[in-house]
Amino acid sequence: MRTRGFPPPDTDPAGAGALLSVDGLVKQFPGVRALDGVTLSVRPGEVHCLLGQNGAGKSTLIKVLSGAHTPDAGMIRWRGRPVAFPTPLAALRAGLATIYQELDLVDGLTVAENVFLGHERSRFGFSLRTKGNAEAAALLRRLGHPDIAPGRPLGTLPAAGRQIVSMARALSYDARLIVMDEPSAVLDAGEVDTLFRVVRQLTADGVAVVYISHRLDEIRQIGDRVTVLKDGRTVAAGLPARTTTTAELVRLMTGRTVEYAFGERAGPARRRELLRVNGLGRAGEFADVSFTVHSGEIVGLAGLVGSGRTEIVETVYGARRPTTGTVTVDGRRLRPGSVRAAVRAGLGLCPEERKSQGLFGEDPVYRNVSVASLARYATAGFVAPARELAAAARALTDLDVRPGDPRRPVRTLSGGNQQKVVLARWLVRGCRLLVLDEPTRGVDVGARTELYRLIRRLAADGVGVLLVSSEIPEVLGLADRVLVVADGRVVHEAPAADLTEADVLDLVLAERDTSGWQRANQGHSAVVPHDRSEEPT
Amino acid sequence: MSDEVAVPPVDEHARVERSGGAGSTWGGRLAAVRGLGLVGVLVVLGVVGVVTTHGRFLTGGNLVNILTSSSIVGVVTVGMTFVIIGGGIDLSVGALVALASVWATTLATQSLATSYGAWVMVFCAIAVGVGSGLFNGILIAYGRLVPFIVTLGMMVAARGLAQSISDRKTQLVTVQPINAIASGELFGIPLMVYLFAAVVAVGWIVLNRTTFGRRTFAVGGNAEAARLAGIDVRLHTALLYVVSGLCCGIAAIMIMALTTTGSSTHGDLYELDAIAAVIIGGTLLTGGRGTLVGSILGVLVFTTITNLFVLNNLPTEVQNIAKGLIIFAAVLLQRRGRASSA
């Protein structure tokens, strides 16, 4: 990347030398003041981390910066000059690129077309496909993914692949500042490593990065300075990322001290076999998977993104039809490939991709919660809205969803809170076997602890839990028994207490498939144990 | 998002909120704003009517006239609203009205009706509507075909079948009780209007108060999420087309009563009128959001325009231009509403 001249030093002493400085930014949504006086100052070439609980206003802030939302008050200075980008495209052209939390890619287009969406490589209005493909391939190579073919339809890529494509898109604009909203949420350890390498390359070229993540260990690795948001306000700006203690950060974010704990494991008492999976397989995805889940037991599936964990649990749930094998609940065989049969038998799923698989964005929160148990609030097909609302409201309070108003459209909730809404759906239904695919994705530190407690509490009440998570410490900390999945097979099964993080990583990486879209290159350096590594002082 | 800068954001959101608060009690939510907007349009049209027609507009007779002429396409629109909220489209409605009216007025059916009662014809029209709807639904839901194509095929085929059954001749209705539906009145209002109101009321209750209605929103809003939540998306989709077919059957009975004929030319372009009414009523063409009240207001707006043009002796070409402009305006408004809340 070229080095360009920087603007003359700012006259404003506070934002001196800043690439981007924001002061007193306010954004009001109906009933919620999402931003209430935010201050932020980003220097060229730094990685500036943005921390805050779910709903603190991080995504809103970056949407305002990128021109997707119009601020109600406040000042944005870009390279020393006050600006108000009217559209995201204007921001992109000025050199401010954003990777949104909810990816905005077009499934029907190819990878290259997505990368250059809005600034297609063309001459006289005719698109230059070869040129576009070649440039997209170069960008993907830079991101460590030469294996993603530029001509491949985007819809065929898994979540992590899409994340890479949307990063390539940001890079394609030759940006001075790239904002990344929870980019690591869908990536596995190795890919986070690649991401960090790219980020370091960018910053070495003088590009600044604003990095949002709920994983504090990542902030330590990649961040230079930290700004903490709470309830739409900046509570701390420009803290040193490496030396500020976890306890301090958590206190700033939550206003209290949160101990990071998984809670007590329930005793092995009164366990019955709930789920038995026998020789389950799906051509091209996974094969010969057998395991059981007992009531009150948490079984974790550890493995890399793309190893087949999601495919396995979705097949158990009936969302995919198995080619071999059986799923038995309470000794009764489930009809293969039928979600309804699974739900009737007491299964519930929180799917991996919350937006496309879990939520009815236009509908209010309470309808998203009640959708799986509507019949319960209905007499002869007529829904009693009061009962429905009350049940939903109770579950939302239980999970501390904010804002708690069950009538607002679910799409206006922050990412982590949306995740809780999907969980609430199965809580109100009261299922007997909960399938959780990446349940803490995008969930903040405080809420995470609450979720862990909740999952434990459900297990203690006799619910069986099948848990998929890319965060190995989470699987080890939460599950009673762990299945390690690699390349579509269960390669190891053991009680969680007998496994360490290094064991799991070794198992996973030993089997890592070199074919397909994923590469077998990264070491494990990126995987620092979760922020348990630092004891609160 | 981008075309929103001119609008002061605070006001924009405040407006959305207010309507959302008031609307949610009635299940109307955000679209209630547009409902109110359409009421405004109706009022404006009314004022125009009063000013331009020398008192011929605001008479009881004329208002009843508007309601009566809204009633048939209105019933079809109720079914269309279900289908569109559920994420589909039904182009075959006009042809189904024609087919049902023809089938119910063949010599064979009418002679059965004379010996067993008019119910035979009613049953026949409804059975044709429901049957064809089921056929649409099965192809779309279980055959995984695109609704646009399936119902386009049905539109052509049903109209053709109606022509071949009737031999392109208009069939007179000789069974009196059917004709009485159109001529009957209660408190000076034709039975047709009551029938229309009843269909709307039942439709509203089903859409907003039953599990079926809820699932319609869910299936249209996000079919994959609905499936993973345990809803039988395919069965539900098929049923939506059955609902639409049922409404076509009812509309066929009404048109037979009003014109005292069954004909393969009945219901011409109903699909366009109904879809247009649904859209200007604020229902998203992509599904998942919409209101029945909005659709009905849409129908009333269109009929009122027609009425005004007739009263003023203006040519139908101008009338069609006006209708087209209203559709553009409504869709622009819809984009706006979505953009501001995105």
Ligand SMILES: Nc1ncnc2c1ncn2[C@@H]1O[C@H](COP(=O)(O)OP(=O)(O)OP(=O)(O)O)[C@@H](O)[C@H]1O
């Ligand atoms: N379009 C919208 N309409 C109304 N309220 C909104 C809208 N978008 C966001 N909000 C509200 O603004 C607040 C801030 O949300 P935001 O998405 O910025 O949080 P966040 O810090 O990114 O959280 P997370 O970590 O969960 O992603 C939340 O209370 C959210 O409900």
Ligand SMILES: [Mg+2]
């Ligand atoms: Mg966010």
